[in-house]
Each structure stands twice: as structure tokens, then as C-alpha cells.
Amino acid sequence: MKHGKRPTRTQKQIIKKNGLNPENWLISKNLQHEQRLIIIHCHTGTVRECWA
Numbered sequence: 222m223k224h225g226k227r228p229t230r231t232q233k234q235i236i237k238k239n240g241l242n243p244e245n246w247l248i249s250k251n252l253q254h255e256q257r258l259i260i261i262h263c264h265t266g267t268v269r270e271c272w273a
Contacts, residue, residue, distance in 0.1 A: 224259040225249050232258060239271045 225247025232251070233264035234259060244262060250259035250270065256273040 223249050227261075228258075228260075235271050235273050236260065241269075241271070 228243055228246065228248050232248055236243040236246055241260075245249055245263050246260040246269075247263060248258060249261050252259070258271040258273075260269050261267070262269075
């Protein structure tokens, strides 16, 4: 599994728009052509997708 990176300001806005707390999530993949993020929870390791 890849290690996550801290989200940028625009990525934090996308995470927040999807109803999640951006402080608890790390970015695994940023798929710009599909306008979605693959994110990993810091504490539990849960993987989710966020759509822009």
C-alpha cells in the first residue's frame, strides 16, 4: 500500500465538500483526468474516493 501525503488547500476543500474532516485523511492518488481523489484515513487505514 502506498503512503499517503498531506492534502493541499484545494484537496482539503474537495474532502470537506464530501462531508469528511480533511485533518484525518491523506492523499493516495490524485486522478485529475477523472476529477477524483483516492484518500486514506490516518488512523484506521480506510480507503475512500472523493469526487470533485
